[in-house]
Amino acid sequence: MNLVERALRQRRGGRFCLALATFIPLMALAADPIASSSFVGQENPLNENGAWQPITSMSPDGVRFQKNNGAFPNLYNSANNNHAGARTTAAVPNDHYSEIVVGHIGSNLDYVGAFARLQPSGSSVDSGYLYWASLANGANNYLYRIVATGSSYSAAKLVPHSPVVDGDRIRLIARGPVIYGLHNGVREFIYNSGPDGINGNAAPRYDTGTTGMLAFVQPPPLTDATITSWATGPAPTSSGTWASTNFSGVEDPLDEGDRWYPMPGYQGFKKAGGFAVGKDAQHNLSGVWSIAPPQKQYSEVTLGTAATGGGGPVVRMTGTSSPSRPSLRPPSSRETSGG
Known part of the structure; x- marks a missing residue:
């Protein structure tokens, strides 16, 4: 029988903490890249033997890499808002990552970025999720949802993130409905697209697509928005049957080797001083990457001292190998649910 254990503690301050604590892998494992490039040599426009196709929706004057x-x-061309963009022609699974290494950014008006779930064709071609990054005080350091048509686009800010500097490595990962970014190997932000497109939410959601990259320079030199290298491959997968934690160290958001993710509508947790603390003032619910545990299972938490509020474990949550919307049923005598 797979045994699963998590320890949840709550510090003083009265925040209500509810953590999902089942289906916990020991580690999320990333596969080798499917495609990559260090852009050695000279070529204009970028093609690399058919490895790239241009992103046209964001370039009215035909700017290319x-x-x-x-x-x-x-x-x-100062008259128009031109971006150089390219998407891979390699066969990439729908759960994937897109990673770039920042070569050089000249000012906080210049940007480079990694695309995930990029639409390769159809009426929404060039749409997807973009990790868009510049220097400190850049106004557009955000995860974006790009909605494009092939000749025009709109951009919606989803989650802010910290600035980058030359040499930084940023990775955008699409895994089920969860879109999240790593900055030099550390989780920077996370966005759950699960509620998009349902229950009156008109925001589009992209569940399939490929990967690519984008750059914007204003003004020249053109090398002020340079990408040193790019890679793409499958999203991480889960491994292991059980785990436990005392929440040592400091992390915001709570990640612990790509184990945790907040459920739709929740900000999830952060950790510091041996405690996991909810980021929302009210309820907080975090899940883990599912590994199809048996029906006989347990989830255990240890609560820290708190003036008000409470917390507890959750079991038998509906899920797959990727995060999904929660589906909870009333606990039986052998189950414990915080509430």
């Missing part, structure tokens, strides 16, 4: 021991825009 070029390569010269790095990838950067091949044109600047």
Whole structure:
């Protein structure tokens, strides 16, 4: 029988904490890249033997990537808002990552980014999720949802993130309905697209697609928005049958090796000083990457001292190998549910 254990503690302050504590893998494992490039040599526009197709929706003047021991825009026109963009032609699974290494950003008006769930064709071609990054005080350091048509686009800010500097590695991961970013190997943000497109929420949701990259320079030199390298591959997968934690160290948001994710509508948890603390003032609910546990299971938490509020474990939550919307039923005598 798979045994699963999590320890949840709550510090003083009266926040109500409810943590899902089943289906916990020991580690999320990333596979080798499916495709990658270090952009060695010179080429204009970027093609690399058919490895790339241009993103046209965000470039009214036909700006493309070029390569010269790095990838950067091949044109600047101050009259229009042009982005150099490219998507891979490699076969990429719907759960995937897109990663770039920042080569050079000249100012906080210049940006580079990684695309996930990028639509390769149809009426929504070039739509997807974009990890868009610049220097400190850049106004657009956000995860974006891009809604495009092939000739035009709109951009919706979803989650802010910290700035980058030359040499940083940023990775955007799409795993089930969860879209999240790593900055130099540490989780930077997370967005759950599960509620999008349902219950009156008109925001589009992209469950399939491919990967790519984007750059914007204003003004020249063109090398002020340079990407050193790019890679793509499958999203991490779960491994192991049980785990426990005392929440040592400091993390915001709570991640612990890609184990935890907040459920739709919740901000989830952070950890510090041996405690997991909810990020919302009211209820907090976090799940883990599912591993299809047996029906006979347990989930255990240890509560820290708190002036008000409470918390507890949750079991038998409906899920798959990727995060899903919660489906909870009343606990039986052998189950414990916080509430």
